[in-house]
């Protein structure tokens with residue numbers, strides 16, 4: 419029997435697919451992780467397609483089963499694939515964030531829906547499928563980090579991707595930001611430190627990026643991991659919250675273990691907006707101090723901002739590029755607030771009649787899919803594009819890079835590449851409008 423695994427990508431969404439920007443995309447762990455969960459010898463052939471860089475060709479091969487994983491914005495592309503493969507007599511099964519949030523909707527388009535973490539459900543489904551008795555729905559949340567398999571990276575062909583491998587130590591987070599869709603899927607459950615270290619050793623790479631949504635969230639675990647990583651002499655980057663910037667001991671240890679950059683979700687310059695999203699650790703008047711503090715430990719900061727909270731005004735949003743100059747960030751990126759199905763924000767906005775479209779292909783963080791409080795959806799989108807454009811003017815790209823904490827390091831060109839990559843990512847977003 420033959421199996422095809424697809425990580426679907428919204429066909430209207432060019433970002434990361436075009437020109438330069440695709441060259442700066444980190445490799446996804448979705449397909450390698452799914453691949454690692456397929457019981458051995460269950461299939462005579464397994465092919466994979468990451469739509470980020472590969473095309474789905476329906477008639478290239480006849481598959482017995484196609485497994486599709488996708489986020490909300492890619493679901494319509496996934497549904498099209500399901501229709502086409504079903505026409506050709508192939509069994510279709512879907513999983514991922516959207517299948518977890520809206521299993522009944524997804525079930526209208528495929529034969530089987532696998533919601534939540536896949537560690538138990540997916541092998542169960544494959545066994546049932548092979549025995550000719552697959553069920554319509556699978557969900558089993560009783561997974562623990564010990565079940566985590568090393569992603570089968572060697573089985574996946576990825577084109578146009580950075581050659582820096584990604585690793586996950588803890589895919590969950592204990593915080594409760596109302597807009598976060600990650601919380602709908604995973605709970606905080608760090609992997610045994612030894613397992614992470616063994617995976618890093620096997621990768622044999624001088625640079626690594628951690629995909630943990632909140633790498634330092636479990637402080638005690640982070641300290642054990644940092645101590646264990648230190649002897650490996652790798653350079654790495656990870657996601658952190660603002661709290662990291664107050665913790666000198668953690669920052670020192672992080673630097674010594676090879677941390678050279680963190681991505682921090684500052685999200686907003688409005689204290690009221692942050693409070694409404696239960697992002698309690700963020701205090702806008704402390705951002706400058708936090709960034710200076712992280713820089714003083716030799717670590718660069720990529721700041722992320724979300725536009726469209728209820729307390730955001732046009733005047734304040736337009737000033738974001740100037741605020742970023744003042745903060746001295748090394749890299750930045752932006753998103754329009756997007757209430758994803760399954761999140762508290764979605765429920766709140768739906769109840770109050772503020773969701774203006776259920777066209778999921780627009781849930782890319784580039785469109786206003788809800789009615790903002792202080793401006794029209796169109797105006798929010800306009801300001802969003804303007805903020806990307808202003809923040810990535812060439813003079814800002816060069817200033818951010820060559821005034822950065824990495825300015826005297828040989829890897830400063832990685833930062834230049836990232837700033838240029840993000841500039842083109844912003845242009846991709848504008849071109850698509």
Ligand code: SF4
Nearest residue numbers: 591593594595598631
């Ligand atoms: S801190 Fe980040 S990962 Fe954790 S709940 Fe908030 S947005 Fe999600």
